[in-house]
Amino acid sequence: MIEVTSAAGEAIAAFMKEKELDSPLRVFLESGGCGGPGLRLVLDEKKDGDQEFEIDGLTYIIAKDLSDKSGKVTVDFVDNGWQQGFSLESENPLGDPGMDACGGCGGSCG
Helix, strand or coil, rough: CEEEEHHHCCCCCHHHHCCCCCCEEEEEECCCCCCCCEEEEEECCCCCCCEEEEEEEEEEEEEEEHHHHHEEEEEEEEEHHHHHHEEEEEECCCCCCCCCCCCCCCCCCC
């Protein structure tokens, strides 16, 4: 399941209208470096095995296997003056079980 906050929905709708886009928005898991894997949002086309959600006139897609693993995904928009962008959080942890608690980039936990 995908949940989109009103702030995120408004920001996405404005972007899509400004750029005259009508593609579905895909939630996908990007393999991360030091921070580990993270959810991202991109324009894409629906593929076999995707789940589709219509929210406020926009289409969001996510691979069924990722949806099963992540649980509910919440898409939010952050604008606190010095940082602006989308934040995607999953109900279930998506970290790499092989990484240690410090992230796996050789840093230490302080």
